[in-house]
Amino acid sequence: MSFAAIATFIAIEQSRENTYKNFQNAKVGLRSLLGVDYLSFIYQGAAKNRTGDNIESALVLSANQISMNEVRDAVANQRKVIVTTRLMADDFSRKQRDLTVEYWIAASMSYDTETIEVLLSSAIDAVGATTPNRVLTRDLVGDLPVSGSIFNR
Numbered sequence: 001m002s003f004a005a006i007a008t009f010i011a012i013e014q015s016r017e018n019t020y021k022n023f024q025n026a027k028v029g030l031r032s033l034l035g036v037d038y039l040s041f042i043y044q045g046a047a048k049n050r051t052g053d054n055i056e057s058a059l060v061l062s063a064n065q066i067s068m069n070e071v072r073d074a075v076a077n078q079r080k081v082i083v084t085t086r087l088m089a090d091d092f093s094r095k096q097r098d099l100t101v102e103y104w105i106a107a108s109m110s111y112d113t114e115t116i117e118v119l120l121s122s123a124i125d126a127v128g129a130t131t132p133n134r135v136l137t138r139d140l141v142g143d144l145p146v147s148g149s150i151f152n153r
Contacts, residue, residue, distance in 0.1 A: 005088040006099070008043045009036060010059065012070070012106075013080040017139075020082070021070075027092050039067075043083055046102065057083070057104060059118040063111055071118050074106035081106055081120055 007026030014021055023039035042060040059081075061067045074081070081104045087096045104120035111117065 003090060005090055005092055007086050007088050007092065007095075008041075009084045009086060010039075010041070010043070011082040011084075012074055026088065043085075055122045056107075057102070057120045059120065061116045061118070063114055063116050067116055068111070071106075071109050071116050075109045075118065079106050080104070080123075081118075083120075 005026070007024050009022065009024045011020040011022050013019070022036045023041070024036045025039060025041050025043070028038045040062055044058040044060065046055050046057045048055055061071065073079070083100075083102045083104065085099045085101075087099055088094070089096060103123060105123050106118055107121035108119045109116060110119075
C-alpha cells in the first residue's frame with residue numbers, strides 16, 4: 001500500500017501591508033522543518049453556495065480563546081486567506097509540489113462550545129459584479145507619475 005503525505009497550509013493576512021500568519025495541519029512539531037506553526041483545523045474545499053451565486057469553503061477549528069480571537073479579527077476585517085494543499089515527502093520534512101492554491105476572504109463565522117466554523121468566500125461577488133478595491137501604492141507599482149496620466153504599454 002502506498003502512502004501519500006498531504007498537508008494543508010493556510011496564510012491569514014494580518015494587515016494591508018501583506019503580512020501573514022502561517023499555519024499547517026499536517027503534523028505537530030514541524031516548526032523546525034517547515035517554518036510554519038501547527039494549528040488543528042479541517043479545511044472543507046470549495047462548493048457553490050445555496051443560491052449558486054458564489055463559491056464558498058470553510059475552516060473548522062476547535063473553540064478556544066486563541067482561535068476565537070484570530071477568527072473574529074479575520075472576519076471583522078475581511079482578511080485574505082490563502083489555502084495551499086501540498087504533496088509532502090513521506091516524513092513531512094519538505095514539500096514536493098503544490099496541488100492547489102486557493103484565495104479566499106474570511107466572510108463570516110459561527111461557533112458553539114466545541115468548534116468554530118469560518119466561512120470563506122471568493123473575493124469576487126457574482127451578484128453585484130464587484131471586485132475588492134485595490135489602491136496603487138509605490139510599494140506595488142513603483143514611482144507613480146505626478147501628472148496623473150498612466151499609460152499601459
